[in-house]
Amino acid sequence: MIDVGYAGVIGADRILDGRAPYGAMPVTDGLEPCGKPNADGEIRERIQSNGRCESANPRGDTYGPVAYLAYVPSVLTFGWSGRWDELPAAHATAILFDLLVLAGLVLVGRRFGGNLLAAALAFGWVAYPFTSYVLLANSNDAVMPALLVWGFWLATSAPLRGAAVALAAWTKFAALLVAPLWLTYRSAWSAGRLLRFGGGFALATALAFSVLLLEPSLADAARTFWERTFTFQLERDSPFSIWGWGQYQARGIPDLASLQTVVQAVVIVLAGVVAVVPREKGPLELAALTAAVLAAFQLSLTHWFYLYLPWVLPFALLALLLPRVPEREST
Structure with missing residues (x-):
C-alpha cells in the first residue's frame, strides 16, 4: 500500500x-x-x-x-x-469509490443510451488495468472521478453539477480546471443557471472546508492549508516526468522548466476556451472536453503517476461511446 x-x-x-x-x-x-x-x-x-x-x-x-x-x-x-x-479503512475506501464510479457509469449509461451503453461503460472501467492498480495500491484516485461521474449523471441540475465539481476539486485540485466548462454546460449565457451552479459550488466548498473550523484560528488553519497543499504541490520536484529533469543538473539532460511553464499556460487557456467554445454543449461535448482538460493537466505535471489515468477514463469512455443524440436525457 x-x-x-x-x-x-x-x-x-x-x-x-x-x-x-x-x-x-x-x-x-x-x-x-x-x-x-x-x-x-x-x-x-x-x-x-x-x-x-x-x-x-x-x-x-x-x-x-x-x-x-x-x-x-x-x-x-x-x-x-x-x-x-x-489499514482496513484504506482498503474499504478504495473499494467503495471504485464501486461508486462503476455504479455512476451504469446510471449514466442507462440514462443516455440504455442497458447496452451502461454495460459497455462498466466493462471499460473494470477492464482498464490502471483502475485495478488504484485498487491494489489502495490510493484515493477513484474519489475524484466518482464525484465527477455522479455529477455528470446529475448534470441537468446546475446546483448539483456545481456541488459535484466542487467536491471533486477539493479532493484533487485538477478538477478546478473543469469548473468553467461545467459552469457553462448547455449554455454559456444563462445567468440563472450560472448563479445556481455557483451556489452549489459555494455550498459544497463551505461544507468541505468546514474542517478548518476545527482549529482554534481559522486564519492560521487556512494559511497552513495553503502552505501544505498548493505551495508544496507547486514547488515539489519529482523524477516522474520530463519536467523534473532540471533538478539533476546532468550533462545532456535538458532543463525543461521554461517549456513546462508554456504548457501550463496552454492548459489554463484551454480550460477557459472550452467554457465558451462551443457555446452550446450537450453531454457528448461535456464528456469529451472534460477528458481533454484533465488529460492536458496531467501532461503539464511535474509529479505524474500512472494512478492518475483513471481520472480521465470515465470521460474518455463517454466521449467514445455516447450517442450524439442521447436516447434519454432526463431522469
Whole structure:
C-alpha cells in the first residue's frame, strides 16, 4: 500500500479527533521512537504530540479536505491502530469509490443510451488495468472521478453539477480546471443557471472546508492549508516526468522548466476556451472536453503517476461511446 491511502486514514482520524488534517500528520522530527527499525534501520513509529505511537507520514496532508472526509466512514467502521499496518479503512475506501464510479457509469449509461451503453461503460472501467492498480495500491484516485461521474449523471441540475465539481476539486485540485466548462454546460449565457451552479459550488466548498473550523484560528488553519497543499504541490520536484529533469543538473539532460511553464499556460487557456467554445454543449461535448482538460493537466505535471489515468477514463469512455443524440436525457 502506498502512502496516499495511509494519508487518507490519518486525515480522517484527525477530523474525528476534532482537528484539521493540515499540519497534523505524524512526523519523526526527533520524537521518541516507539517501534522497531525497518530494513533501512529507520524507525517510523514515534510518540506524537497527542501522546500516541504513530507511523510517520509527514507529507500526507497535500490533498483537499474531501480526500480526508471520504475516509471518515471507513475509519469510523474499522478504526486505525496508529500504525502503517494492513489499514482496513484504506482498503474499504478504495473499494467503495471504485464501486461508486462503476455504479455512476451504469446510471449514466442507462440514462443516455440504455442497458447496452451502461454495460459497455462498466466493462471499460473494470477492464482498464490502471483502475485495478488504484485498487491494489489502495490510493484515493477513484474519489475524484466518482464525484465527477455522479455529477455528470446529475448534470441537468446546475446546483448539483456545481456541488459535484466542487467536491471533486477539493479532493484533487485538477478538477478546478473543469469548473468553467461545467459552469457553462448547455449554455454559456444563462445567468440563472450560472448563479445556481455557483451556489452549489459555494455550498459544497463551505461544507468541505468546514474542517478548518476545527482549529482554534481559522486564519492560521487556512494559511497552513495553503502552505501544505498548493505551495508544496507547486514547488515539489519529482523524477516522474520530463519536467523534473532540471533538478539533476546532468550533462545532456535538458532543463525543461521554461517549456513546462508554456504548457501550463496552454492548459489554463484551454480550460477557459472550452467554457465558451462551443457555446452550446450537450453531454457528448461535456464528456469529451472534460477528458481533454484533465488529460492536458496531467501532461503539464511535474509529479505524474500512472494512478492518475483513471481520472480521465470515465470521460474518455463517454466521449467514445455516447450517442450524439442521447436516447434519454432526463431522469
